[in-house]
Amino acid sequence: MERTYLLKGQEETRRAAEKLAQSLTPGDVVCLYGELGAGKTTFCQGALKALGVKERVTSPTFTILQQYQGKDFPVYHFDVYRVHDPEELFEIGFEECMEGRRGVCFVEWAGLVEELLPENAIRVFLSYEEDGEEGRVMRVVYPGD
Ligand SMILES: Nc1ncnc2c1ncn2[C@@H]1O[C@H](COP(=O)(O)OP(=O)(O)O)[C@@H](O)[C@H]1O
Numbered sequence: 001m002e003r004t005y006l007l008k009g010q011e012e013t014r015r016a017a018e019k020l021a022q023s024l025t026p027g028d029v030v031c032l033y034g035e036l037g038a039g040k041t042t043f044c045q046g047a048l049k050a051l052g053v054k055e056r057v058t059s060p061t062f063t064i065l066q067q068y069q070g071k072d073f074p075v076y077h078f079d080v081y082r083v084h085d086p087e088e089l090f091e092i093g094f095e096e097c098m099e100g101r102r103g104v105c106f107v108e109w110a111g112l113v114e115e116l117l118p119e120n121a122i123r124v125f126l127s128y129e130e131d132g133e134e135g136r137v138m139r140v141v142y143p144g145d
């Protein structure tokens with residue numbers, strides 16, 4: 001199943017993420033692709049809110065992982081932009097988060113660690129709208145597509 005959405009403004013990015021998050025269950029991994037400013041963190045903010053995270057969500061650029069408690073399960077928010085060596089990810093428990101199935105994982109800059117991602121992840125590709133328009137295009141690819 002693959003779907004494309006046109007998102008006019010950050011509120012639409014948040015709302016699309018909230019909607020997608022409603023069907024997430026522990027063990028799910030959501031991989032976010034897209035250049036700087038494409039809306040990956042905005043997406044995570046909407047999704048985490050829908051999962052019952054009350055804190056303000058920002059990119060965990062320097063810590064790589066920020067863990068939250070959602071309403072029903074933990075939520076692991078990764079930003080792997082500054083990861084230079086996969087070893088760094090193992091040290092902070094990336095694999096356990098992916099495979100432990102205790103909560104839901106979000107991975108910003110997923111393309112940088114593609115070989116470490118589970119095959120059955122949900123992939124969300126965000127890009128700038130063409131022709132200088134302000135919006136974003138979001139393509140969602142579910143496993144098995
Ligand atoms: N659909 C959209 N249309 C216009 N601007 C958006 C949209 N979604 C997000 N933005 C804006 O883009 C900027 C960068 O978003 P952010 O989520 O931080 O990107 P990333 O994490 O991919 O670097 C923010 O100012 C955000 O409000």
Ligand SMILES: [Mg+2]
Nearest residue numbers: 040041059108
């Ligand atoms: Mg970000």
